[in-house]
Amino acid sequence: xxxxxxxxxxxxxxxxxxxxxxxxxxxxxxxxxxxxxxxxxxxxxxxxxxxxxxxxxxxxxxxxxxxxxxxxxxxxxxxxxxxxxxxxxxxxxxxxxxxxxxxxxxxxxxxxxxxxxxxxxxxxxxxxxxxxxxxx
Numbered sequence: 001x002x003x004x005x006x007x008x009x010x011x012x013x014x015x016x017x018x019x020x021x022x023x024x025x026x027x028x029x030x031x032x033x034x035x036x037x038x039x040x041x042x043x044x045x046x047x048x049x050x051x052x053x054x055x056x057x058x059x060x061x062x063x064x065x066x067x068x069x070x071x072x073x074x075x076x077x078x079x080x081x082x083x084x085x086x087x088x089x090x091x092x093x094x095x096x097x098x099x100x101x102x103x104x105x106x107x108x109x110x111x112x113x114x115x116x117x118x119x120x121x122x123x124x125x126x127x128x129x130x131x132x133x134x135x136x
Contacts, residue, residue, distance in 0.1 A: 040072070
């Protein structure tokens with residue numbers, strides 16, 4: 001019997017395919033991390049806005065509303081996703097990339113909640129984005 005020789009090209013293609021799959025998984029982890037983080041911030045803002053007063057007790061009571069509970073659940077999922085992300089990146093790079101959530105949260109505030117955009121806010125978001133691009 002002769003040993004079967006596997007050509008190098010299919011092995012290399014499988015390695016590239018595995019790398020591409022791992023990259024796709026990492027992109028999904030990041031996308032879900034951003035989505036859960038942004039949702040948590042928007043949902044908690046909606047919860048506290050439903051408070052009848054600005055009193056601390058009234059605001060804290062909104063934690064048990066649908067929006068408050070869903071925000072905390074979203075952040076719990078976000079924390080699990082964060083563990084998966086930092087398993088694939090060093091902390092400096094992951095923390096820098098994760099700063100994009102601040103821009104996404106601000107954009108969500110504008111689009112979903114009607115927050116105002118000033119040139120200072122736009123410049124701040126642009127500076128955060130530039131910083132992320134420098135580190136990435």
